Amino acid sequence: MALPRRLLIANRGEIAVRVIRACRDLDISPIAVYAPVDAGAPHVRLADEALLLPGDVPAESYLNGPLLVELARRTGAAALHPGYGFLAENPAFAALCEEAGLAFVGPPADVLRRCGDKAAARAAADASGVPILRGTPPVDDDVAGREARAVGFPLLIKAAGGGGGKGIHLVRGPSDLASALRLARGEAQAAFGDPRVYLERWLEQPRHVEVQILADHQGGVIHLGERACSVQRRHQKLIEEAPAPGLPAALREALVTAAVRVARTLGYRNAGTIEFLVDGEEFFFIEVNARIQVEHPVTELVTGVDLIAAQVLIASGAPLPWRQADLRWTGCALECRISAEDPHAGFLPSLGRIDGVTEPAGPGVRVDSGAWPGQVVSRHYDPLLSKVITTGPSREAAIDRMRRALREYAISGVSTTIPFHLWALDQPAFARGLYDVRFADGWEPEPPTPEVERLATLAAAAWFHRRLTTPTLPADGAVGRWIGAGREESLR
Amino acid sequence: MALPRRLLIANRGEIAVRVIRACRDLDISPIAVYAPVDAGAPHVRLADEALLLPGDVPAESYLNGPLLVELARRTGAAALHPGYGFLAENPAFAALCEEAGLAFVGPPADVLRRCGDKAAARAAADASGVPILRGTPPVDDDVAGREARAVGFPLLIKAAGGGGGKGIHLVRGPSDLASALRLARGEAQAAFGDPRVYLERWLEQPRHVEVQILADHQGGVIHLGERACSVQRRHQKLIEEAPAPGLPAALREALVTAAVRVARTLGYRNAGTIEFLVDGEEFFFIEVNARIQVEHPVTELVTGVDLIAAQVLIASGAPLPWRQADLRWTGCALECRISAEDPHAGFLPSLGRIDGVTEPAGPGVRVDSGAWPGQVVSRHYDPLLSKVITTGPSREAAIDRMRRALREYAISGVSTTIPFHLWALDQPAFARGLYDVRFADGWEPEPPTPEVERLATLAAAAWFHRRLTTPTLPADGAVGRWIGAGREESLR
Amino acid sequence: MRVEATVSGHRRIVEVRGTADEYIIRVGGEAVPFRLRPDAGSECFRLEVGGQTIPVRICAAGGGASVIIGTARVAVGLRRALPIPSRRNAGLGASARREVRAPIPGLVVAVPVAQGATVAPHTPVAIIEAMKMQMEVPAAAAGRIEDLRVRPGQEVAGGAVLAVIACPPDATGMDAPAVAGQGA
């Protein structure tokens, strides 16, 4: 039942930093791993030990299950936190950890398997009396046309074998079905090694609302309230908040009750999220995310609960330290994901080298960041750099602080999603809390006003002048030579 | 009643940054001023406009009242925030602002005058039925001996004309009285231009507890609860927290009620602090701090109230937006003041140039900082660099997070109070919340253990090796020449 | 320095004077004092203008810069405007030597003149490449190339002397803005 003395974090970026901080608060010694490209990253700096992985390719680094288990064993770690993504929801890896006597900080392999099979998860929700979107079990191509007519158009094709927005295709009419099916199967095979797909009713303008769950190994299940995550693009969340604005109290109550019911039916353990679509007064279960989520801080800020610490407690066998009635919600919290993506170029990943970072701080602002000057944003990993989370006694206060924080945030070397976030915060629909999952489609790099063009011209001209008149330091080559000379001496 | 469109901040360092952030949240355009030595400071970076002051000497910069008022007028500022220190409690400056039609964000001149005269403030507390320490009005030298015997030894000599720990002397017996009186008068004259001093009973081991007040111009007065500030050295606070640990509910109620009563008697306006000493079940009024205080964030974090924003609202004539019953207290908050002082050398200011800063972040950590790489810590200003404030659902959680945050904090170039804070957090008396104003006297740079000596030897040897084998970049001179060449061209 | 800035197909001549981060820009007859303070790394700045400060990200793109300002991105074409001849250096008296210096650090890609050649003020003496942009360096005075100090392929520092010109007494000089305020 004791907490592990050492814990290995099988992840990188902001979530690795987040887990390290939870370890410090629990007086657990955190051990980091890192791919060569991440050698200067904050999680390497902040851990007690940092172990180099053989390559940058995920299969050699953060997806390298057997090596990660071996490194945990070698460094005396009694637990392993997978973060999100990578191996977080991989039942085989969870089983590997268990076999090695390593506490996997997440649900056990069998729970991961049940939640990862979306059809099974839907069936569990259905069995719990929780509404699900009209849909099908995994379909074969030959019956797909008939099944699609039964579900009705528009509909979504979704991968049965995994989540994260991969393999999802929208089909507006029967004529698009065959080609979309082909694409979806190909993507599902590539992403999850499983070509099975199923069909699901598609709502025109629903809101995405999810419920945070904690479940211990003694059968205790509590919810930590809901999060609104409707600001999405290609099924990737961009902004999340808690509580969900404009959600009637009765509907919220129904959602959180349904979430606890689904978790119980699934025999859920550790931290998880039950996702729903809300359409008017109706709501529908969509899936379970069997991991800690990117957006967990908004829940932490309104409940005061450290979710990562709770994960570690549960994984070490401790019962939940709170009953449902102990929880209180205070204020509002908002999260903007800062990714190295170019919102002016279709949100394409912006690869390159970050050469300067200034992060926001101050009242009501929390930054969970994995960004560092010198960081190479590579094609190997997710482009998420950091998250800005703001709180306030009111939603308006949290939004005002977010605007202030984004203004303070300066990242040089790559494009980021900051311009999109500034746009979103100023939309009337967002300000009123009346936004749905189509909200982000409204982003259109607006043509700059004449005043903005004038300011850009001033700035560009001064920048040009500055570049032409400011000398650069001697190139790296020269310094390299000096270091070489020094090393040579030390070899003598 | 409208908020000012622009506001000038007549201060520097972390409090200037703090006020700028409040302005941003209120959509007010913040205007900074800066002494030459502060040219690269964060408050210069974050303001909308930053105006250079003529010199580094306080009289030419942040104490240069007439110039500050003139700069506010010239830049169209309708309000001026004085921060703390400098001109914050100067009645003549508040009057100067009022005459210039500038809203002074603080109490009006007459309130500052009443609060600044400590004898008058004590009389007001007495008149409100609030217990005061046995003491005297300002005393002349010839009657001091008799007065001292009436108060009893040990006693304190305090300056009547101002606060901040200046001019305070402890007298343990009659034989020390004359010389202490001479010293105290000299210091009082130097610091406040007023040689008047008074005598006050001294408690052996009291706790310092203060109450945050907000008062509007419509006569509304509320309190925002108490802060415990007993970790002090030479009457300078080092660590503050809210709520005060180990304070019985009835005593807390008596304190906050007394504070509101004193504020009403004084006709108090804007944000202020009523300070008390608590000794067992007894408490005694000591003084009013007629300004925002360094330690205000701990109150912000447990109440959710932005005190700087509240100051600006009140100064613009708005009534308090909350009644007393609206306020709720959640969790615990702790503040450590990070100063450029050397705790291994009697807390002497550590002057020098900061050449690198890495600040903590993450869950439950707020950093209000004015530190920057390149900053010259000069003898002209207070050595406070920043404040680390942590919160948690429990006092233990806030302490654990503070330990984690201080571990993450790296400041290169000057000594800081961080080693002291690490020591304080680990003292059993602090952990139990049973510490009084003598607590910090227990700090004694402990002789390093053999293990610490071993680690220090390893680190020093590697550092020595590193310095001998790592080349330095070309000296500044070379770069200067390049820039010179560039400039020369641009002059052509 | 006179810069030709092109935004949305609209070309403007912008005159930039200043040192370090403080500038006065003259655009369309209007003089705008402002600051461009470095904020983070090579691309992030804070533009202090007209009583407000605006965070901007500026990165080299094509033959100019891409400026991210709030939610917008503005592509600005940039090149050094051709100087305008004037009589400023007229009447300097006797024959003088005049140095032609590199306006920027960069790579000399061509030297279209030879030692001893006679040049007019606009004759290019060298072409320098920096930031993937090429720039002609004019002689800036009429005269004879007395000392040619660079050759193609050579890296030069900003301000390096490229050539020395011996000017006849009444050589025509180049216009340059007078030194103003913080320097020009």
Added chain:
Amino acid sequence: MRVEATVSGHRRIVEVRGTADEYIIRVGGEAVPFRLRPDAGSECFRLEVGGQTIPVRICAAGGGASVIIGTARVAVGLRRALPIPSRRNAGLGASARREVRAPIPGLVVAVPVAQGATVAPHTPVAIIEAMKMQMEVPAAAAGRIEDLRVRPGQEVAGGAVLAVIACPPDATGMDAPAVAGQGA
């Protein structure tokens, strides 16, 4: 590199081998692998040793360093330990040339030998000052100063050749730790 470290009057010889931030230290026969990662500025590091990471601040103080580690401050006297003679370079065969290099960048304050002089391995060839500490650079081999390349008052880079020594076939060389792991 062998360093003589003095703490609380107790003197230890510490052998540091490694490159960049990764070291192996040998102290009292015990080999300790560790890292000293730069954290902020010139003084803040993180010492990764024995499975834990400890933030330290190290600043030059007197003839050594002041190390702040947790709540403690430890004064460590530091100087380069005198090398130990060995026979490692014996039997190199025919007469060889051996370069004496500057171990650190610094100022040459004295050159106690002359061109053509005969030197033993311990004979100081130059005295270099850096960080307010002076350091003798020994010839490191017996022989004759064939080429003396520096003079007092000159700044030298780390690794710069100070002198070249012509060694007789059986000259006695200096002991140097063998290259190990990450380099030595």
